[in-house]
Amino acid sequence: MLWPDLFDALADGRDLTLTESHLAFTAVLAGDATPAQIGALLLGLQTNGISADELTGCVRALLDACEGFEVDADAIDTCGTGGSKQRREAAFNVSTLSAFAVAGAGGKVCKHGNRRASATSGSADLLEALGVVVELDGSGVAHCVDHAGVGFMLAPRFHPGMRHAGPVRRELGIRTVFNFAGPLANPAGVTRQVVGVADGSMAATVARVLLANGAERAMVVFGSDGLDELTLSGPSTVLEVRDGLVVEHSVDPESFGFKRRSHAPLGGDTNANVALAQSVLAGDKGEHRDIVVLNAAAGLVVAGLVDELGDGVKLAADAIDNGAAQDALDKLIAASNEAAAAIEAAE
Numbered sequence: 001m002l003w004p005d006l007f008d009a010l011a012d013g014r015d016l017t018l019t020e021s022h023l024a025f026t027a028v029l030a031g032d033a034t035p036a037q038i039g040a041l042l043l044g045l046q047t048n049g050i051s052a053d054e055l056t057g058c059v060r061a062l063l064d065a066c067e068g069f070e071v072d073a074d075a076i077d078t079c080g081t082g083g084s085k086q087r088r089e090a091a092f093n094v095s096t097l098s099a100f101a102v103a104g105a106g107g108k109v110c111k112h113g114n115r116r117a118s119a120t121s122g123s124a125d126l127l128e129a130l131g132v133v134v135e136l137d138g139s140g141v142a143h144c145v146d147h148a149g150v151g152f153m154l155a156p157r158f159h160p161g162m163r164h165a166g167p168v169r170r171e172l173g174i175r176t177v178f179n180f181a182g183p184l185a186n187p188a189g190v191t192r193q194v195v196g197v198a199d200g201s202m203a204a205t206v207a208r209v210l211l212a213n214g215a216e217r218a219m220v221v222f223g224s225d226g227l228d229e230l231t232l233s234g235p236s237t238v239l240e241v242r243d244g245l246v247v248e249h250s251v252d253p254e255s256f257g258f259k260r261r262s263h264a265p266l267g268g269d270t271n272a273n274v275a276l277a278q279s280v281l282a283g284d285k286g287e288h289r290d291i292v293v294l295n296a297a298a299g300l301v302v303a304g305l306v307d308e309l310g311d312g313v314k315l316a317a318d319a320i321d322n323g324a325a326q327d328a329l330d331k332l333i334a335a336s337n338e339a340a341a342a343i344e345a346a347e
Contacts, residue, residue, distance in 0.1 A: 021057025069138025
């Protein structure tokens with residue numbers, strides 16, 4: 001691969017082929033690209049608009065280079081790509097809490113996430129504050145999925161090659177292909193996902209990548225208010241990946257008995273999200289519970305536990321009300337600490 005050839009293509013406005021993208025990002029993750037080359041690649045892709053082949057190549061390079069492991073074949077991931085204004089100003093960890101409702105309802109969740117970057121609170125920040133050990137290896141995460149129904153993968157732990165791109169990404173200070181590729185590169189190789197995007201123009205691209213990489217069942221969702229989740233303030237668009245097809249439809253929260261809100265439920269820093277998490281899992285009614293239930297319902301659909309979103313809403317609500325979602329968190333806290341102790345004892 002010759003970098004000048006790739007840069008000529010990008011400068012001419014041509015999309016990279018899947019092979020070109022895969023080779024380029026393989027070099028980046030192996031430490032075989034200079035900061036200037038990494039910056040030019042990321043900026044060129046962002047300027048031209050990221051194609052499905054370019055994103056697929058990046059995701060496959062991440063999966064090739066990651067420290068992979070296996071979990072239950074029906075496990076799902078619930079992960080947003082970030083970028084919404086609400087996340088930057090007062091993030092509420094919807095997908096994280098949704099994972100406990102899914103696990104409480106009988107699903108398996110192997111959640112991929114990170115500490116906060118532009119958001120006020122990241123999934124890892126919240127889980128750690130709740131008592132979960134987040135820096136586990138693959139065997140530790142698998143132990144959590146087996147014993148708690150939910151496990152958490154801290155992205156940098158499983159994607160060490162990303163350290164080569166990190167300084168350049170921070171200096172650029174803009175969203176790049178990695179913001180979309182990361183959530184699609186689950187180290188456990190799950191084939192069932194709910195992926196949120198704040199940029200609706202990327203939804204079809206993300207769906208095509210999921211399809212190309214063998215997703216069995218997935219939903220790409222974006223709210224009409226710019227939230228990278230199913231929202232309560234208006235309709236959300238869903239691109240559903242199933243049976244080798246991508247089907248688009250709309251979700252109106254009022255159709256499932258939810259009150260339409262004027263804006264997405266607000267969160268805040270990690271301490272604020274801890275209080276909100278405890279409230280939601282205790283069964284307190286309100287907009288925070290509602291958005292968690294709605295998004296957990298999507299997770300239950302892709303998990304194959306229900307066929308319709310309405311059935312998922314009822315199942316997720318029941319998991320919260322009967323204490324099963326809280327029990328899933330309690331089991332994750334215990335299982336993650338057990339796994340951490342086992343790792344320490346083996347060293």
